[in-house]
Amino acid sequence: MPLDDLPEWLPDWCVDRLGDEPVGVLFEVRSISAVFGLRLAGGRDVVVKAREDEGRAESCVAAQTWLAERGFPCARPLTPPVRVGELAVHAEEYRPGGELLSGDSPDVAVRYAAVFARLMAELADVNVVPPLPNPRWIRWDHTGSGLWPSIGFLDERDQSVVPAYVLDTAERARERMLAADLPCVLGHADFEAQNLRWHDGHVWAVHDWDSLAWQPEAALVGAASGVFPKTGPATLPPIESSAAFLEAYQDLRERRFTAEEQEIAWAASLWTAAHDVRWEALHGDPPASGDAVLAQAADRLRRANA
Template sequence: MDELPGWLPAWCLDQLGGEPTGVLFTSRQVSTVFGLRLVGGRDVVVKARADDGRAGSCVAAQARLAEGGFPCARPLTPVVRVGALAVHAEEFRPGGAVLHGNSPDVAVRCARVFARLMVALAGVTVAPPLPNPAWVRWDHADAGTWPAIDVLDNRDQRAVPAHIVETAQRARTRLLAAASPGVLGHADFEAQNLRWRGRQLWAVHDWDSLAWQPEAALVGAASGSFASSGPPTLAPVESSDAFLTAYQDFRGRSFTAVELEIAWAASVWMAAYNAREMALCGGASAGGDALRAQAAERLRRAHA
C-alpha cells in the first residue's frame, strides 16, 4: 500500500466509491496496472498510462465487447485524466491458464479466437486509437526506420544487428506500398494476454493495445506473435501459415494475394521491432534468433 501513487486512493474513492485496503498485484509495462481490494472487499483493476489520446477509444471498444459477451474485463469507469496520465478501472477477471506452444494446432486455436475478436470489433465504432502501438507503427512519419521512442533511441544503436534493421526496412517498404483501409484490431495478440479454461477461452487482456491498421496486417502480426508467453518471440513459419489459413476459414473469406503479402510483411516487421528492443535493452535473444532464421522466407512471402 505504501508504494501506491498518492493520487490513487482519492481517485478510487471518487470513481469507485471506496479506497483501496490491499494490493492484489502490480504490473509496469506500457501501462501501470494495479490490482486492488477496496473497502468492502470489492476487487478491481486500475490502469494508468501516458495520455497520448488513445485510451478513450480503447476503453470504449473494450466496454462494447464486454457488453456483447466477449470474454474480457468490463470497464467500470471511463478514462479520467490525472495529470499527464489517462486512468480507468475495470473488473478483476482472474483465473485461466496461458496456452503454451507454437505448433500449427495451437496456431489454429488462436486464429479462431482472433477471428472472433475481429468480427466483434467490426461492429464497434470509435475514433481510431492513434498513434498505433509502436510495434505496429510502421506507418510513422518519424525520420528513419523506427518510430521515435526516446527510451530506445537514446541507447547505443550499434547493439542492433544489421540484419534486424534491413529486415524492418524491407518489411516497412512493402507495408507502406499497400493501400488497404484501416480497421480496429488487437495488436498485442500474444499467449500471455490470453487465458483459457481447458479448451474454452476465458479472457483476452491488454485492450490498451488496440490499433488501426489493415485487417491483413493485424492478422499477420498476430500470426507471428501468438506464441509469445514471456519475452517476445516469433512463431515458426508453418505455424504462421496455419494461423493465416485458419483465420480466413473462420472469417469465411479469402485474402487476396496482396493481402497475404501484407500479412507476412506485418509479421516480420513486428518481430524486427521486438528484436531491436531486446537487443537494446539486454533482453532474451530467442526472438532475434528466430527472426534471423526466418526473415528470408517471410520476406519472400511478403514480396518484399
C-alpha cells in the same frame, strides 16, 4: 505490495470514481502501463490501469466496454478514462482465473486464430475514433524520418548494437506495407499468449485492450500470427504455424485474402519480430527472437514479396 507504496493519487481516485478506498493490493504490474489489482473497503476486487495519455485511451476503453457488454470474454470497464496529471486512468472488473495456452505448433496456432477471428468480427461493429497513434511495435506507418517510430530514451542509445539483418528485415517489411493501399480497421495489436487465459479448452479472458490499433486487417492478422506464442521474451513461431494461423483465420471469417493481403500479412509478422529484437538489443538483453528472425527472414520476406 503495501498500500503505502501505491501512487499518492490512487486511493483518492478510487474513492472519487469507485466510491471506496483500497484496503489491499492483489497485484501490481508495471510495463508500458501500470496495472494495480485492488481490494476495496466494500469487498469488491477491481483493476486500475494507468498509462501515458496519448489520446488513445477513450477509444480503447469504449471498444472494450462494447465487447464486454455483448458477452465477449474480457473484463468490463467500470469507469471511462480519466486524466490524472500526464496519465490516463480507468478501472475495470477483476477477471481472475484461467490458464496459459503454451506452444507454437500449427494446432495451437489454429486455436489462437479462432479467437482472433471472433475478436475481429466483433470489433468490426464497433464505432470509435481510431486509437491513434498506434502502439509503437505496430507503428510502421509513422511519419518520422527514420526506420523506427521515435522513442526518445531508445533513440539516445547506441544503435550499433542492433544487428544489421534486423535493420534490413525491418526496412524491407516496412517498405512493402507502406506500398499497400488497404483500408484500416480496428484490431488487437498485442495478441500474445500472455494476454489470454483459457478454461476447459475455451478462451476465458482476453486482456490488454490498451493495445488496440488502426491498421489494415491483413496486417493485424499477420502480426498476430507472429506473436501468438509469446509468454516472455520475444519469439517467432515456425513458418508453418503462422501459415496455419492465417489459413484458419480466413476460413473462419469466410473471406479469402487477396494476393496483396497475403503479402502484407507476412510482412507484418516480420516487422513486430524485428521491433522486438531491436528493443531487446538496446536494453542489453540477449535477443531471444534473433535466431528465429535470422533463420526465417528470407522465407517470410519472399512470401511478403519484399
